[in-house]
Amino acid sequence: MDFLAAHGWLAHGRSHVLTALPALLPHGLWAAHHSEITTVIAALFVGIVVGITGMGGGALMTPALIFLGVGNVSSIVTADLTAAAIYKTGGAAVHWRCGSPNLRLAALLTCSSVPMAFLGPHLVRWITPSANIDTFLAGCIGIATLLAATTYAWRLCAQLRRSGKSPSRTSSNCVVRPLPTLLVGALGGLMVGVTSVGSGSLIMITLLMLYPALPAVQLVGTDLMQAVPLVLSAAVSNILVNGLDWRIAVPLTLGSVPGCMFGAKIAPLMRGSYIRRGIVVVLVMSGLALLEKARWLVLGAGDDHSHPKTIALIGILMLCLAPFLSMLVRRSLAWSIAAKRARM
Numbered sequence: 518m519d520f521l522a523a524h525g526w527l528a529h530g531r532s533h534v535l536t537a538l539p540a541l542l543p544h545g546l547w548a549a550h551h552s553e554i555t556t557v558i559a560a561l562f563v564g565i566v567v568g569i570t571g572m573g574g575g576a577l578m579t580p581a582l583i584f585l586g587v588g589n590v591s592s593i594v595t596a597d598l599t600a601a602a603i604y605k606t607g608g609a610a611v612h613w614r615c616g617s618p619n620l621r622l623a624a625l626l627t628c629s630s631v632p633m634a635f636l637g638p639h640l641v642r643w644i645t646p647s648a649n650i651d652t653f654l655a656g657c658i659g660i661a662t663l664l665a666a667t668t669y670a671w672r673l674c675a676q677l678r679r680s681g682k683s684p685s686r687t688s689s690n691c692v693v694r695p696l697p698t699l700l701v702g703a704l705g706g707l708m709v710g711v712t713s714v715g716s717g718s719l720i721m722i723t724l725l726m727l728y729p730a731l732p733a734v735q736l737v738g739t740d741l742m743q744a745v746p747l748v749l750s751a752a753v754s755n756i757l758v759n760g761l762d763w764r765i766a767v768p769l770t771l772g773s774v775p776g777c778m779f780g781a782k783i784a785p786l787m788r789g790s791y792i793r794r795g796i797v798v799v800l801v802m803s804g805l806a807l808l809e810k811a812r813w814l815v816l817g818a819g820d821d822h823s824h825p826k827t828i829a830l831i832g833i834l835m836l837c838l839a840p841f842l843s844m845l846v847r848r849s850l851a852w853s854i855a856a857k858r859a860r861m
Contacts, residue, residue, distance in 0.1 A: 552587045553768045559585055560600075560772025567773075568780020569787050570796065574601060575714040576665035577796065578773070579658055580803040588765050590651040590658070591755075596765035597713040598752035604774050605716075605744050618738035619731065621693050626720070626743040629699040630706030634751035637710025638758040652811050654712070659807030659814075661714035666800035668722035673793055674846055675725070691728050698727065702743070710751040716744040794839050802832045 563577045575597055582593045645653045705720040721740040724731070731739075805828050808814035816827045 553764055555585050556582065556587050556765055556768035557772040559587075560769045561776040564773040564776020564778075565780040565783075566792065566796065568777040568782075569784045570780075570793050574717050575709075575712075576662055576718055576800055578769070579713050580662055580800075580807060582765070582769075583655065583658070583807070584803070588762055590654040591759040592762040592765055594654060594658075594711075594713045595752065595755040595759050595761055596769050598709075598748055598755055599761060599766045600770040600773055601713070601716070602745070602748045602752050603770055604777060605741060605748055618742040619691070619693075619735050620742075622698065622724075622728070622731075623739045623742040625693065625695055625698045626702035626705075626739075627746050629702035630709070630720075630743060630747045631750040633703045633706035634710035634747050635754040637707050637751065638754045640707075641711055642758055655807045656811030656813040658712045658714060659804045659811060661708055661712040661719075662800050662804035662807065664708075665714055665718040666797050666804060668718050669793065669797050669800065672722055672725070673797070691731050694727060701727070702747075706747055706751075709747055710754060713751070716740075716747055720744070794836075798832050798835045798839075801835060802828050805831065 559581050560578065563574075563581060566577065567574050579593060579597050582588070582597070583590055587593065588596075641650065641653065641657075701720060701723045705715050705723070708715040708719060717740060720743070721736065724736060724740060728736070805814065805816065806825075809816055809828075
């Protein structure tokens with residue numbers, strides 16, 4: 518049984534959200550396949566969000582499935598990596614035909630990320646007793662989710678700053694920095710292999726920081742190109758260590774692929790900036806909840822029960838502060854532009 522369910526944490530949210538579903542389905546279908554149906558619905562919604570914003574694949578999907586209690590944490594990580602290997606391959610093929618990836622950059626990332634991604638699951642098995650693996654993985658996923666939230670917040674701030682500036686000069690022939698690139702690939706590969714989070718969040722944002730002159734289409738194409746062997750390596754290693762639960766992997770793929778396609782279709786009609794801010798808040802709340810349930814963080818009295826009121830308060834404060842932070846970034850940008858004009 519999933520360790521979150523064992524602590525009784527799922528009993529509150531899951532019962533309210535899913536109570537109405539059995540009445541909408543044929544008699545007996547929910548009782549026989551409630552876990553698979555829950556996975557498809559969660560994957561569909563997360564896929565739509567990813568299609569609209571281009572953010573949050575593993576960072577949203579893995580915590581969502583853990584909170585829904587569809588399986589053990591190790592099984593969820595393996596299934597998420599397997600599904601990601603399928604839909605990322607399609608995206609990489611499109612960018613390959615368009616000639617957008619920076620092949621040298623992708624090759625350097627792959628050289629370091631693939632072996633570290635394969636090593637990750639074995640490393641967890643070596644250092645963690647079998648009875649504590651799910652708790653350990655939940656804590657690691659909590660840290661990875663908070664890192665993803667941080668990188669997404671940085672990306673939002675960078676987009677705000679670029680929105681008021683003239684287009685920056687980009688170059689398709691950027692100078693590749695081998696050592697930092699290899700280090701990014703190694704750290705990102707290890708995190709993906711252990712948690713399934715980071716192939717599209719941590720690595721892409723770090724590439725953006727290392728190579729600010731790289732065109733956006735090359736950035737996305739390069740990230741997808743290196744993500745395919747990275748995710749495949751992590752998926753194979755996790756399958757060898759943990760096995761593959763098809764009851765999670767198949768519904769996850771069936772829900773996420775059409776969800777991503779539908780989200781991409783409706784993306785021009787949506788205000789993606791608001792959804793991205795919401796993603797950051799959700800990731801922070803999810804990361805804190807996972808860290809607390811793994812007992813790596815204490816937000817309340819120190820017992821083994823979560824403190825949803827504290828976590829909800831943090832989320833509300835973030836939502837309230839987001840407009841003010843956005844305003845500060847815009848004003849600082851306006852002041853810097855005015856100062857540059859005054860010096861001219």
